Amino acid sequence: MLRKCAAVIAALFMSNVPIWADPVTLVANGGGLTVMGDVLGYDGKFIRVDTEFGELTLDFEEVTCTGDDCPDPDQFVPALSFAGAHRIGDLLLPSLVEAYARQSGLSFLRTESGASQFSYVLADAVTEQEKLRLTFRLSNTDEGFADLLANEADVVMAVREVRPTERNLARDIGLGDLTDTGRSRIVALDGLVPIVSPGQTVKSIALADLDRAFSGEISNWSELGGRDAPINLYLRDVNSGLAQGFEDRVLGPSDASLSSGAIRLDNDQALSDAVFSDSNALGVTAFESIGDAEPLGLTGPCGLTVTADRTRLRTEDYPLTIPLFLYLPQRRLPDAAMAFLNYVRSPEAQRVVRRAGFVDQAGVPTAIKGQGDRLATAILNAGEEVPLTELQRMMRVLGKLERLSMTFRFEVGSTRLDAQSRSNAARMARDLRAGVHRDQRLIFVGFSDARGPASENRKLSSARAEAVQRRVNVALGETELSDFTLETEAFGEALPMACDDTEWGRQVNRRVEVWVGPRLE
Structure with a gap:
């Protein structure tokens, strides 16, 4: 044996x-x-x-x-080492470590071992017996993955998704597929936001024009509807995970390269200050780092504009939402280490994330009366093939329900849920097991873009809603639960959130929302 x-x-x-x-x-x-x-x-x-x-x-x-x-x-003390992005390790994870210790009745001692290295020892508050050691090395996402591949770290702190080369290297040396379920935790949410000086007359920008500006194809504000003045580009340094995420998400689809004239800055505060002081500036920064600069909305040819705010980041209705990841290899970790990593995904931890100034993933409900602007704008832009009777049916179904700020979306050109949605499925299963939705009915409501016949789009949106329900059922496992019901509904192209004449707009529109209400007798 x-x-x-x-x-x-x-x-x-x-x-x-x-x-x-x-x-x-x-x-x-x-x-x-x-x-x-x-x-x-x-x-x-x-x-x-x-x-x-x-x-x-x-x-x-x-x-x-x-x-x-x-x-x-008898002398063994469980240990866990983190390496990677400053954005996660500087404030967010320390806040979670200290909150976890207090909740668990443990004392904690932080020791600095360098400008970007520190450790925590968590111990029994009475006996002072050490229970867990956590070490942190702050650098950037690239170096975090390099440390993992060199067996110098257990967990990567990443502000972008693992890249194919990193995924393949990890798999080749036996660390498993880092995109598989359970290989990552989303600890908080952020977003890439275009910013300008407060005096700039341009207030929104199309994603395609953002691409053209940062690749150098557009070089004057007059080409974006502004005054005749050069566009001065600002972006974080080449090692920044957020800058890499911007190049992957915005420049990547058109195979464009960043303009050689872009000014690269090595921290978020310097970038925000530089944009604020330059009336011709166009920068991209994190949602939490806008500072005194002015954010631009993202618009499309149909006229719909999406701005970055906490609700849209939670729901991924903002197209440049960026999850903040912890990546874990296929490796045995001590029970005490896993207990902390599991805590990171708990409702209690999400409250800590919010207090630390980051966007949490809490499933906040919003009544339909609080979504008037969203619904009115979307209905006005519904396709011509959507009849009034379908819009009326949608309002009858959703009218007495609340929408959770938890949306499911799929990877581009795939039926596979994207990273945030995979995390959402696991989180919903945990909430259901914990009784968060006791005596409620949860409806997975599918929506689509407007390409193709409306009848086919409704079938596609229904299939997506059913796929999400299956994913949540799989995450629930063999758990016997009978105090809630899971249902599906679909309305196809009836509720667009962005312009259908852009790829990113279609991607935003292809979604499954979660609506909740009392169980029916």
Whole structure:
């Protein structure tokens, strides 16, 4: 049995720890297996050793270990190391660590070990026994993934999604597929926002024009409806994950390159201040870092304009919403470390995220009467094939319900939910198990863009709503729950949120919203 267990879990990795110097001997307590090797890691339950048979991972309680380098379970302190983006590690995660310690009845001690490195020790408040050590190395998203690939970190703090090259390298060295379910946590939300000086007469910009401006194809404000003046471009430095996300999301679809004339700045405050002081500036920054500059809305040819605010970032109705990620490899982590990572996704943690000044993921309900502007604008822009009777049906169905600020969307050209939506499915399942929606009916309401016949679009939106319901049911697992109901509904192209004559507008319109109300008797 021990040999079989070792074979099954031999591919799993454990927390990064130094390699021990001398070999140890492991003998199965029931006999039948004896191995010698160098200790590669120990996580409090399993020991990983490099043997003549290759790398093996064994249940430490099922073996007897002899040798100077055998780990001592009584002295073991679980550890977890983070590396990556300053935006996440500077304020957000420390706030979560300290709140988690207080909630768990633990004391915490923070120790600085350099300009961008620090650690926390969480201990029993009474006995002072150490329960968890957390270390942080703040740099940028690129270096965070590099540290993970070099086995110098357990968790990456990333302000963009993992790139294909990083995903492939991680998979090739046995860290699993970082895009799989469970390999990432979204800890908060942010957004890429175009900003200008307060005196600028241009108040909105099409996403396509933002692309053309930052690639140098447009160089004068008069081409955007402003005065005759050059456009001075500002963006974060090349190592910034947000700048990389901007290039991926805005310049990438047209295969454009950033203009060589763009001014690169190494922190958000410097960028906001520079744009504020330059009447000809056009910059892009994070939602939380706009400062005294003026944000521009994103518009399309049909005239619909979307501005960045907390509600639109939560629902992804703002097209340049950026999740803030923690990426975890396929590696065994100590139970105490997993407890903290699971806390990060809890409702209590979301309140901490909000107090820290970031956009949380709480499913805030909004009654239909509080969505008048959204509904009026959308209905006015509904396609000609949408009859009045369908709009009336939609209002009858939704009129007594509330919309949750949790929206499901799909990756471009795919039936796979995007990263934020995969996180939403897991979060909804947790909320349902916790009784957050007790005695309620939840309706997954599908919408589509207006390409193609309206009847087909309604079928597509219905299929998407059913796909989301299936995903939530899978996340619920075998849980026996009967105090809520899950339903689906679909209205096709009846409620557009952005212009259908742009790809990003169609992507915004293809969505599944969540509406809640009392269960029907």
